[in-house]
Amino acid sequence: MRLLTQLPRKLSNKVFTKPKAKLLLILLLISSIGFSQENRDTLTVAKKKRYTYTKFEFAVPIRVNQYAGEIDEYGEDEPWFLPDGVIGRFGMGIQINKFIWVGGNIGVDWKAKECLVVAPLFGTIKINSKVSKDFRMYVEPGFGRAMAIGRNDLSGYFKKISLGFEDANGGLGIYLEVCQYGFSKNSEKRIGSFCIGLAYTMN
Template sequence: MPMKPKLWLLFLGLFQLGFAQVVTVKPEMFPEDDKPFYKKFELSSPLRVNQYAGEVNPYTGENEPWFLLDGLSARAGIGTHYDKWVGVGINVGIDWKANKGLIVAPVFGSLRLSPKVGEDLRITSEIGYGRSLSLTGDKLSGNFQKISLGLEDDDSGLGLYIELCQYGFSKVTPERIGSFSIGLYYIMF
């Protein structure tokens, strides 16, 4: 009788030693992003304040809107990013300001921050600085500055944004020409 428990202990001890193993997993401190570059396309419309806002239009009988569309802007850019959170890029575009009779070509660098605020939603902010050149024949140029704030769908890359920009020159009046825009963009990672 005393031999049987000793045999069982020996058998269990050998069985435990036979299946023991040690696995070490090294955590990857800096995961490699297979696509560290992005391409971005923007389409927006500058807005201007309607001087007849709130009044009733005598022809249609409707109230006048607060803002009117004032042109069109199209821009494209490329850049590099870290985990879709921080990005640096270069951009070119064509901006048309209808009420000023102006077509401008901005060329600028940008810094983009886009932290995740939901499972598939990012809030984006972007600042840009560069040069703007008038293409309407009046030989105007100046420093281009912009700041934008928007929301982006993380899966599709589509976003909606508002933007303030200044072209750094004036056409007739002493104040610099700028715009307030609302637009859409598509970013590909």
């Protein structure tokens, strides 16, 4: 009986004292550490990967100067275009994939010529296309509702389309935009604007 209890211990001592057995144990230990490290790295990347974006926009509407080409009182030529207010907007959305983003936006648009402050609330679909490793071009149509602040009788649809370039990984961009508000202050003609702006996107 004593011989039977000592036999497995003697066999195990003979097996695990061999150099090959020690090498096998070391390899198993290293592989288990590597596997656990890989799992942690994969989880970290998955946590960092985000499918939402936030953006801030600042733009200046531009209008044609009716006195373009004439000489002003200081003896200088009148410019062809003049600034016509300030636009500030904020938006958030979801990246459906790397080409299509969908978002909601709010803003405050000041139209200097019409003496109006407009608050648009609208949705957008942003279609992206990479033009290089560092930059992408996009087209962004939008549609929603706009209301003149302080003028409850002035409200209507809001529609716009933007064309811009921005950093491929999110960041600063520049865009051109044409928009229209579905109302007017002094005539039947709908108020619209053409503007140049800067956008900052975080994704």
